[in-house]
Amino acid sequence: MSDLxxxxxxxxxxxxxxxxxIDHLTQNVKLYNSSTLKGIGDDAAxxxxxxxxxxxxxxxxxxxxxxxxxxxxxxxxxxxxxxVNLSDICAMNGSPTQVxxxxxxSSRFSLEALExxxxxxxxxxxxxxxxxxxxxxxxxxxGLIISITVLGEANEKDIVYRSxxxxxxxxxxSGDLGGAYMGLQMLEREKAxxxxxxxxxxxxxxxxxxxxxxxxxxxxMDIVEMLKALSITPSAMIDISxxxxxxxxxxxxxxxxxxxxxxxxxxxxxxxxxxxxxxxxDPTVCALSGGEDYELLFTIPQSDYDKIKGQxxxxxxxxxxxxxxxxxxxxxxxxxYEITAQGWNAFKQA
Amino acid sequence: MSDLxxxxxxxxxxxxxxxxxIDHLTQNVKLYNSSTLKGIGDDAAxxxxxxxxxxxxxxxxxxxxxxxxxxxxxxxxxxxxxxVNLSDICAMNGSPTQVxxxxxxSSRFSLEALExxxxxxxxxxxxxxxxxxxxxxxxxxxGLIISITVLGEANEKDIVYRSxxxxxxxxxxSGDLGGAYMGLQMLEREKAxxxxxxxxxxxxxxxxxxxxxxxxxxxxMDIVEMLKALSITPSAMIDISxxxxxxxxxxxxxxxxxxxxxxxxxxxxxxxxxxxxxxxxDPTVCALSGGEDYELLFTIPQSDYDKIKGQxxxxxxxxxxxxxxxxxxxxxxxxxYEITAQGWNAFKQA
Numbered sequence: 098m099s100d101l102x103x104x105x106x107x108x109x110x111x112x113x114x115x116x117x118x119i120d121h122l123t124q125n126v127k128l129y130n131s132s133t134l135k136g137i138g139d140d141a142a143x144x145x146x147x148x149x150x151x152x153x154x155x156x157x158x159x160x161x162x163x164x165x166x167x168x169x170x171x172x173x174x175x176x177x178x179x180x181v182n183l184s185d186i187c188a189m190n191g192s193p194t195q196v197x198x199x200x201x202x203s204s205r206f207s208l209e210a211l212e213x214x215x216x217x218x219x220x221x222x223x224x225x226x227x228x229x230x231x232x233x234x235x236x237x238x239x240g241l242i243i244s245i246t247v248l249g250e251a252n253e254k255d256i257v258y259r260s261x262x263x264x265x266x267x268x269x270x271s272g273d274l275g276g277a278y279m280g281l282q283m284l285e286r287e288k289a290x291x292x293x294x295x296x297x298x299x300x301x302x303x304x305x306x307x308x309x310x311x312x313x314x315x316x317x318m319d320i321v322e323m324l325k326a327l328s329i330t331p332s333a334m335i336d337i338s339x340x341x342x343x344x345x346x347x348x349x350x351x352x353x354x355x356x357x358x359x360x361x362x363x364x365x366x367x368x369x370x371x372x373x374x375x376x377x378x379d380p381t382v383c384a385l386s387g388g389e390d391y392e393l394l395f396t397i398p399q400s401d402y403d404k405i406k407g408q409x410x411x412x413x414x415x416x417x418x419x420x421x422x423x424x425x426x427x428x429x430x431x432x433x434y435e436i437t438a439q440g441w442n443a444f445k446q447a
Numbered sequence: 448m449s450d451l452x453x454x455x456x457x458x459x460x461x462x463x464x465x466x467x468x469i470d471h472l473t474q475n476v477k478l479y480n481s482s483t484l485k486g487i488g489d490d491a492a493x494x495x496x497x498x499x500x501x502x503x504x505x506x507x508x509x510x511x512x513x514x515x516x517x518x519x520x521x522x523x524x525x526x527x528x529x530x531v532n533l534s535d536i537c538a539m540n541g542s543p544t545q546v547x548x549x550x551x552x553s554s555r556f557s558l559e560a561l562e563x564x565x566x567x568x569x570x571x572x573x574x575x576x577x578x579x580x581x582x583x584x585x586x587x588x589x590g591l592i593i594s595i596t597v598l599g600e601a602n603e604k605d606i607v608y609r610s611x612x613x614x615x616x617x618x619x620x621s622g623d624l625g626g627a628y629m630g631l632q633m634l635e636r637e638k639a640x641x642x643x644x645x646x647x648x649x650x651x652x653x654x655x656x657x658x659x660x661x662x663x664x665x666x667x668m669d670i671v672e673m674l675k676a677l678s679i680t681p682s683a684m685i686d687i688s689x690x691x692x693x694x695x696x697x698x699x700x701x702x703x704x705x706x707x708x709x710x711x712x713x714x715x716x717x718x719x720x721x722x723x724x725x726x727x728x729d730p731t732v733c734a735l736s737g738g739e740d741y742e743l744l745f746t747i748p749q750s751d752y753d754k755i756k757g758q759x760x761x762x763x764x765x766x767x768x769x770x771x772x773x774x775x776x777x778x779x780x781x782x783x784y785e786i787t788a789q790g791w792n793a794f795k796q797a
Contacts, residue, residue, distance in 0.1 A: 106557070106559045107557040107558075107559055108557055108558035108559060109554070109557065109558070110552060110554060110556060110557065110558060110561070110586070111554060112558075121558070121562075122550075122561055122562065122565045122584065123565070123579065125565075125566075125569055126569065126578075126579045127569075127573070127578075128578045128580075129572075129576035129577065129578055130544045130545065130576065130577075130578050132544055132545075132600065133544070133545055133578040133580055135580075136578060136579070136580040136581065137579070137580060137581055137582075141581070142545070142547070142580035142581045144501070144544070144545055144580070144598060151494070151501055151598070153545070153547065153580070153581065153596070153598065154547075154581065155547040155549055155581060155582055155583075155594065155596055156549070156583070157549035157550075157551055157583065157585065157592065157594045159551050159585065159587050159588065159592065160588075161588045162551070162585060162586055162587060162588060163585070194480045194482055194483070194494070195480065195482075195483055195492065195494055195503070197492070197503065197504075197505040197596065199505055199506070199507035199594065200472075200507075201507055201509050201512070201592075202460060204459070204460060204461060206460060207456070207457040207458055207459060207460065208457075208458035208459070208460055208462070208471070209456045209457055209458060211460070211472055212471075212472065215472045215473070215475075216475075219475055219476065219477075222479075223477070226479035226480065227479065227480075228476075228477075228478045228479055228480050228483040228486060229473065229476045229486070229487070230478075230483055230485075230486040230487060230492035230494070230503070231486065231487055231491070231492045231503065231504065231505060232487075232505055233505075233506075233507065234472065235507065235509065235512060235513070236460070236512055237509050237512060238509065238510075238511045238512060238589060238590065239588060239589045239590075240588065240589075242507065242509065242551075242592055244505065244507045244549065244594035246503070246505050246547065246596040248494060248501070248503065250482065
């Protein structure tokens, strides 16, 4: 057991970013099985146990870190927890087929609370006909912990990675962006008001769309099906969990290309726009950095332009450039700014 | 969103047993995909995305609930966390191929601590040539949380469920039992001494074997390979995580059969036996109820007896009877007792 002796140094985890930490911890990972087609580093891993390929992705959600039960009902939490995992399979251009769910809950939670959580999960499974095939429940010392793993399937030729974008490709996005973030801002504001004045009624009228974007997102399996119907295989694809800017940089880095984005092309719903203004926020920054929209961001060759141009739920927001040209956004006023993981730096013009 | 309204009743989770809770929560689970060959209810689910079948199992481990870092070094914890998942695939007569690992840690943990954890995991992966293909890391509000999902593969005809035992089959077990439990007793005793008198040295000399049984168990992939080499496909199989008695009752229930076990045939290592005596425990009760041995418990037709009888690491401990005959153990003195999930009830003779 001499190979089981331990380290004695100490580096604080807070010194490492999330991606730095996982890169660091997994740097010694070796792959042994020819059935592992893709390991760490995309929305899902790809496994071949037969002619169709198995996609797998997993998520660990912890109360107080990943969700706040003060404004997220458990049924919504269950629904969203499943949907964000299904979204990872969609982002590979695959079809989600099975999930496993493990739950740990402290004695603060009743059976009925967990029933609500499961009911929301099963509603999400039902929507896309995904099977819940395993998992378990246990107690926790504190709060609620949810671990979800999703399996999906795809033909090998249909699987889309983050790394396939080519110079000249069009950058497309489904739906609209920034809404989930503005929904979160609304809920955070009402929570702060409630904590100050518990008997006040929440002011959420007219905000249904952005609240639903935050509380009940949908995995865009319909877009995967639409792409199939249009005979389009994207060259690269990712789902927008962290914000448009951050996801574009993933594609840029993994495809070794540059990105040119046009601010005026970014799809933003009028309610998102107006609510952002109400909060004195820049709607474009909300779309670039907000995250949790779970829309699909993908690139297609220019030759597919005619197939996609009439689609109402797809926006063409820019194009792929040479790696040497970097990652930039052209503002409505025609200025050019570098894209950063935080969105864009409006003070640092290129 | 009216289907997202919540329950208002309250039933304490402590009123439900672990299996009762998961059965209850998953009672409404529907399966949609023909690729789902087996969902909830065995050691692993079985998915068909091609000619070979994919096995999947998942585990959520929480500090203070599932492990105690006072006496479990992180590298051992990582090793064991992987091995107990691989064991679930072995228990289906499959080969583990890939794992995903998600970690959440509070600021109490340093980078080096997580490096140790991962190093132990990768050591276990290396032992059985399993690929770590995904997962993530995040912070937790309290303690360490580990979520592991394992994939394995098997030909459909080779997969062994808990439900296939037939009247007359021989009941076999690999290795020896009760050691992991006695290792835990040793560690718990030394922890209690340490908490009282922190500068005292732990008294663990000569206990290496049972400590290793507790801290560094191995998935019995070698037994799966041996069975293949002997051309034996068990009729039912399960790994021993909760104790021999509890696992036998799973086979009995799911196969709709009875069980007759012989106390004198249960394999117990001399160190386990002597340590149990030292603790004033009945060694047979430790083997029946101890758990965490991760040995394989399986049934084979009597016609396979000649193939298995000479195998040094396999014990034949009883046979399968008709369901109406119940589940019993014959003691060394020839008395017959009913087997319960807690082991046996030595005061309630049949």
